[in-house]
Structures are given as structure tokens and as C-alpha cells.
Amino acid sequence: MSSVLVFLEIRNREISRISCEAVAAGHALAESVGLPVDLALVASPGNPILEHIHGKLPRKVYAIDHPLLHAYTADGYTAACAQLIEHVKPAYVVFPHTYQVRDFAPALATRFQQVLISDVTGIETSNGAPTFIRQLLQGKLNATYRHTGSGPCFLSVQAGAFRADAPEAGTTVIEPFLPKLEAAQIRVQPGEPFRASAQTVDLASAQILVSVGRGIKEEANIAIVQELATALGAELAASRPICDAGWLPMDRQVGSSGQTVAPKVYVAIGISGAIQHLVGMKGSQCIVAINKDENAPIFEVADYGIVGDLFEIVPALTAAVRKIRK
Amino acid sequence: MKIIVAIKQVPERDARIRIDAAGKWIDLADVEFTMNESDAYALEEALQLKEAHGGEVVVLTAGPERVGKTIREALAKGADRAIHIASETEDALAAYDALGVAQLLVAAVKDEQVDLILTGLQSDDLGLGQTGVILAELLGLPHATLILKIEKTETGIRVLRELEDGWFQHLELPTPAVLTVQSGNTKLRYATLMGIKKAKTKEVRTVSVAELAVPAQPVVVLEHVKLPTKQRTTQILGGSAAEASAALVEKLQFEVRAL
Numbered sequence: 001m002s003s004v005l006v007f008l009e010i011r012n013r014e015i016s017r018i019s020c021e022a023v024a025a026g027h028a029l030a031e032s033v034g035l036p037v038d039l040a041l042v043a044s045p046g047n048p049i050l051e052h053i054h055g056k057l058p059r060k061v062y063a064i065d066h067p068l069l070h071a072y073t074a075d076g077y078t079a080a081c082a083q084l085i086e087h088v089k090p091a092y093v094v095f096p097h098t099y100q101v102r103d104f105a106p107a108l109a110t111r112f113q114q115v116l117i118s119d120v121t122g123i124e125t126s127n128g129a130p131t132f133i134r135q136l137l138q139g140k141l142n143a144t145y146r147h148t149g150s151g152p153c154f155l156s157v158q159a160g161a162f163r164a165d166a167p168e169a170g171t172t173v174i175e176p177f178l179p180k181l182e183a184a185q186i187r188v189q190p191g192e193p194f195r196a197s198a199q200t201v202d203l204a205s206a207q208i209l210v211s212v213g214r215g216i217k218e219e220a221n222i223a224i225v226q227e228l229a230t231a232l233g234a235e236l237a238a239s240r241p242i243c244d245a246g247w248l249p250m251d252r253q254v255g256s257s258g259q260t261v262a263p264k265v266y267v268a269i270g271i272s273g274a275i276q277h278l279v280g281m282k283g284s285q286c287i288v289a290i291n292k293d294e295n296a297p298i299f300e301v302a303d304y305g306i307v308g309d310l311f312e313i314v315p316a317l318t319a320a321v322r323k324i325r326k
Numbered sequence: 327m328k329i330i331v332a333i334k335q336v337p338e339r340d341a342r343i344r345i346d347a348a349g350k351w352i353d354l355a356d357v358e359f360t361m362n363e364s365d366a367y368a369l370e371e372a373l374q375l376k377e378a379h380g381g382e383v384v385v386l387t388a389g390p391e392r393v394g395k396t397i398r399e400a401l402a403k404g405a406d407r408a409i410h411i412a413s414e415t416e417d418a419l420a421a422y423d424a425l426g427v428a429q430l431l432v433a434a435v436k437d438e439q440v441d442l443i444l445t446g447l448q449s450d451d452l453g454l455g456q457t458g459v460i461l462a463e464l465l466g467l468p469h470a471t472l473i474l475k476i477e478k479t480e481t482g483i484r485v486l487r488e489l490e491d492g493w494f495q496h497l498e499l500p501t502p503a504v505l506t507v508q509s510g511n512t513k514l515r516y517a518t519l520m521g522i523k524k525a526k527t528k529e530v531r532t533v534s535v536a537e538l539a540v541p542a543q544p545v546v547v548l549e550h551v552k553l554p555t556k557q558r559t560t561q562i563l564g565g566s567a568a569e570a571s572a573a574l575v576e577k578l579q580f581e582v583r584a585l
Contacts, residue, residue, distance in 0.1 A: 074459075074468075074469060074470070074471075075468065078463075098490065099471075099472055099488070099489055099490050102447075102455055102456075102459075102471060102472075103459070103470070103471045103472070104459070106424075106455075106456035106459035106460050106463070107459050107460065107462060107463040107469070109425075110425060110428075110459075110460050110463040110464065111463065113425070113545065114425075114545050114546075115423045115424045115425045115456070115460075115544075115545055115546040116424075116456060117546055118453075118454055118455055118456060119453065119455070131549065134453075135453065135554070136451060136452055136453060136551065137337070137341075137343065137352070137450070137451055137453075138339070138450060138453070139554065140343050140553075140554070141343060141345075141352065141551050141552070141553065141554070142551065142552050142553070142554045143548050143549075143550070143551045143552075144548070144549045144550050144551075144552070145546055145547065145548055145549065146546070146547055146549050147545065147546055148544065148545055148546065148547055149545025149546070150545075151545070187468035187499065187500060188468050188469075188470060188497050188498070188499050189497065189498040189499075190495060190497050191495050191496035191497060191498075192495070193489055193493045193494065193495045194493065194494055194495070195492055195493055195494070196492065196494055207584070208584060232585070240509075240510065241510070243510075244509065244510025244511070245510075250492065251492070253492075256490060257488055257490065257491075257492070257508075258491075258492060259491070259492070260491070264582070264584050265578060265582060265584045272339075275453075282557075285582070286578075286582045286584065287558070288574065288578075289560070293340065294562075295343060297554070299556070299560050300554055300555075300556045300557050300558070300560075301557050301558055302558065302560045303558055303559075303560065303561065304560065304561050304562075304563060304574055304577055305560045305561070305562045305563065306562070306563050306570045306571075306574065307562060307564075308567065308570070309567075312567040313567045313570065313571060315567075316566075316567035316568045316570075316571040317567075317571040317574060317575070319568075319571070320568070320571040320572050320574070320575040321575055321585070323575075324575060324579060324585065325585075
């Protein structure tokens with residue numbers, strides 16, 4: 001019988017949060033099309049993690065195990081997942097949209113003459129036929145996609161787009177899956193992951209973050225944002241382009257390639273709100289956006305917004321904060 | 327090193343967003359186009375490799391006539407020649423899915439013997455983030471994504487790959503290989519006046535989509551687009567800068583209780 005097969009990732013010896021969200025998306029999809037859910041992850045069958053599958057119970061958990069999968073490679077994962085898919089024959093294959101998945105899932109889908117529907121933020125099903133929502137133009141537009149191919153439908157879900165289900169009591173079947181892999185298939189030699197520099201700023205523990213983006217235009221202008229941060233007793237953060245330009249150090253970067261934060265207040269200044277930034281901060285309790293473009297995606301997640309020239313608003317805001325802090 | 331750089335021309339970042347009559351894309355009237363950001367970084371990496379090791383940089387792009395501007399820009403920056411997969415209309419390529427577009431790219435370069443194929447990690451318009459990886463699979467080549475640095479080694483290349491949460495990793499690959507390049511690791515060059523002049527004499531090979539004989543048989547189709555709905559209700563604070571600021575401070579003080 002056909003199924004929804006969800007691939008999970010282990011990070012820091014746990015099933016990652018986005019993987020739990022992918023499981024929830026998989027269950028929601030499975031219910032709407034009337035199929036069972038199977039999970040799969042690269043792990044030895046004896047790995048205790050397999051006993052801690054969060055969310056609703058799957059029909060089966062496949063523990064994909066092979067010495068050549070101990071370090072991630074696109075070649076190894078593509079081949080192993082392809083063999084499992086041929087074995088299980090799912091109708092849908094669901095991934096968390098992580099950097100690792102982006103590295104191999106498009107090749108995996110190509111192997112089945114399919115196209116991965118990547119970075120999905122919503123699934124809508126009518127008459128047993130699902131459509132998938134994803135964002136275009138850096139979040140300024142939503143598009144609805146439909147899978148029309150005859151093979152399995154591959155999709156990856158965006159971080160934070162689906163709510164992970166509460167764990168359900170009960171047991172599930174854990175089935176080892178031993179793919180046939182040979183060392184010669186792995187063409188890429190991976191090195192050990194490393195951190196470039198010690199993280200000296202812990203943005204995650206800040207109560208208030210003042211974050212600056214492209215709208216600041218020049219390095220010299222960062223001073224006005226720093227003044228606001230100082231007045232608020234906040235840490236200074238930034239979106240990627242600011243750190244890429246070297247205007248602020250990398251350890252102040254918020255987003256998928258930087259830190260994930262959820263402060264009490266997040267003030268986004270001149271940040272349009274590309275999804276890579278939003279995933280790093282949309283869990284904040286209160287989001288304030290200051291931007292000249294009223295259609296900037298940042299306003300989709302903001303609680304308070306000021307539309308206008310940040311070079312006028314930021315100094316005025318600093319003055320207003322100082323007034324009550326005196 | 328002979329390097330192909332696959333480049334896409336995309337709407338400018340601040341392009342006005344109005345949905346077109348068919349409801350499948352934005353109205354392109356008055357929209358300015360630009361070189362996709364991460365593709366510009368891929369081009370820069372290619373030019374730096376050529377400067378260090380010699381060789382040739384070939385630009386590969388698909389699109390209607392307007393992409394000629396992006397091709398000239400790449401040639402002016404130092405690419406040696408270009409291949410333009412020309413579509414007759416704006417939406418001729420929209421009939422293809424990511425796999426179909428990659429098949430077109432492969433068909434257009436099948437006679438080129440290359441060491442590297444570079445492209446950006448994703449486009450700023452459709453954001454599928456897959457073209458490079460699909461190309462690698464179709465060509466049977468090894469690949470790596472989210473690449474920040476490329477060094478030539480005796481047997482191939484050594485690259486720096488970005489992982490999540492501030493982690494990195496080095497990888498070694500044999501060549502030929504396909505890499506997708508992340509933005510921001512290096513400074514982009516400007517075209518010089520001399521470069522712009524030279525670009526006019528450089529070869530641009532145009533092949534039509536029809537000539538490549540890749541049928542449009544999408545397995546994934548875009549049905550329609552919509553403006554996003556808000557996830558939170560945003561209170562827009564109006565008035566002068568001082569009034570809006572005072573209102574915000576009051577909200578942060580008494581509603582959010584953060585000050």
C-alpha cells in the first residue's frame with residue numbers, strides 16, 4: 001500500500017525541531033489523502049532516538065544504516081534514500097527544508113524524473129488532490145503548485161510553517177534498512193564540520209534585539225541603530241547582507257545561516273524580511289518593523305510597524321526611548 | 327580551467343508586485359531586471375579562478391531578449407563568451423519545471439568539455455534552489471551546494487561549504503563538478519570601461535528553446551499566485567516620525583511591558 005514517507009534529520013543527538021514539523025506536515029497530508037505515514041532516518045537500529053519519535057505514531061520507522069552514511073554526503077544519501085523509496089514505494093516523500101536536504105533531495109527527485117516542491121509553507125487538499133503553497137520573490141508572493149507527474153511527489157517543508165504534534169503514546173515498528181552502497185559511489189570527501197570563530201555574542205539570551213538590514217545603505221549609518229540599541233538596553237543584530245559586507249561581525253547575524261532568536265522584542269530596521277531572515281526571528285514575542293516599503297514581507301510577521309524613512313524614524317525613536325528612560 | 331556559469335536574470339529586488347492577468351506571475355510592465363544575486367557571486371568566483379589558473383569562463387543563460395543585458399554585463403566583467411537559450415516570449419520558459427529547464431541547460435552545453443559548472447544557490451524570483459543540483463544529477467557529476475570558497479587542488483577542487491547556525495565544512499571533489507555558490511563571501515567587481523568595450527566583440531551563441539528539442543512535460547505546475555496574507559495583525563503607527571516613535575514607545579512600555 002502506498003504511503004507518505006517522511007525523512008527526518010538528527011541534530012545534536014535529537015530529532016531536529018524542523019523534522020518534527022515535517023512529520024506533522026506528513027501526517028496532515030496523509031490524513032487528507034487517506035494514506036499511512038512511515039518515517040525514515042539515518043540511524044543504527046539500536047539508536048535510542050528511535051524510541052523517542054515525537055508526534056503522532058507512524059506505521060513504521062525505517063532506520064537506514066550503513067557505515068558509508070556516518071558522515072553526510074550527497075552521493076551516499078541520494079543513493080540510500082533512492083533505494084528506500086524503491087522499496088517502500090510511497091506516493092509522497094516529505095523532507096524538512098534544511099541545508100542538507102537542499103543539497104541532495106533535488107538530485108533524488110531527479111533520479112525518479114520528479115521535481116522537489118521545495119520550501120513548502122502550506123498544504124491544501126480538495127477532492128483528495130493536494131496543492132502546495134510556496135513563496136516567490138523573497139516572500140512577496142505566494143504560489144500554489146500541483147504535482148502532475150506519475151512518480152512519487154517530493155516536497156520539503158519550511159521551518160516553522162507546520163506545528164509539531166504532541167507526542168502520542170504507543171509503539172511503532174522499527175525496521176532496519178540496509179542500503180547497498182560502495183565506497184566508489186561517494187565521489188565527494190567531506191571534512192569535519194567546524195565553527196569559524198567562537199560565538200562571542202549570544203543573541204539568543206537578549207531580551208530586546210535591534211536588528212539592521214540593507215535599508216541602512218552605508219556602514220557609517222549603523223551608528224544610529226547602535227544608539228537606539230544602547231538606549232533600549234538591547235543587543236545589536238543584523239541580517240545577512242550587513243554581515244557579508246563586513247559592517248557587523250558574523251556572530252550578530254540572525255537567520256538560517258546565523259542565529260535563531262526569540263526575544264521579547266525584535267526591532268527590524270530596514271530589513272525586508274526574506275524568508276532566510278524570518279525563520280531566524282519569527283518566534284519573537286513582539287516584532288516591530290521599520291521599513292520604507294509597506295509591502296515588505298517583514299510586515300507580515302510584525303506586531304507594530306512604522307512605514308517611512310528609517311533615517312528619520314530611528315533617531316526619533318531613540319529620542320523617545322531616552323525620554324522615558326531618563 | 328574551463329568554467330560554465332549558469333546565470334539567471336530576475337526582477338529587481340524592489341520591483342513593484344502586481345499580479346498579472348493570468349494570475350500566474352507578476353505584471354512585468356515597468357519591472358527592471360538584474361543579475362540574480364548569488365549567480366553574480368558564482369560569476370565572480372569563476373573569474374577569480376580564471377585569473378589564478380587561466381582558462382575560460384562561459385556564461386549560460388535562458389530567457390527572452392531582455393537577458394541580453396545580463397549577458398553583456400557578465401561579458402563586460404570578464405567572461406569570455408556566452409550561450410543564450412532564447413525563448414520567444416516571456417512565458418515560454420514557464421512551461422518548463424525545474425527539471426525541464428535543467429534539461430535545456432544540459433542540451434545547450436553538451437558539446438562543451440568543462441572542469442566546473444557554477445551557479446548561484448537559488449534564484450531571487452522562484453527560489454527553487456535546485457538548478458545546480460539537478461544539473462549535476464543529469465550530467466552524472468559530483469556536486470556541492472552553499473559554497474563560499476573554491477580552491478584548485480592537484481586532483482580536483484577543495485571547497486568551503488556553509489552549514490546552518492554558523493557551522494562550516496571543507497569538501498574535496500574531483501572535477502568536473504557542479505557547485506552552487508552562496509552570496510557574500512567576496513566583493514563583486516564592477517565592469518570597467520575597457521571591459522564594456524571588449525564585451526561588444528565577444529561571442530554570444532544563441533540557441534532557441536525549440537532547437538534544443540526538450541519537450542515541456544512538467545511534473546510540477548504552478549497553478550496560480552496570490553499576495554500573501556498576514557500572519558499577525560500589524561498595527562501601523564502613523565503620523566510624523568516623532569509621533570510614530572512616541573506611540574511605539576508607549577506600546578512597548580504598557581502593552582508589551584518590555585521597557
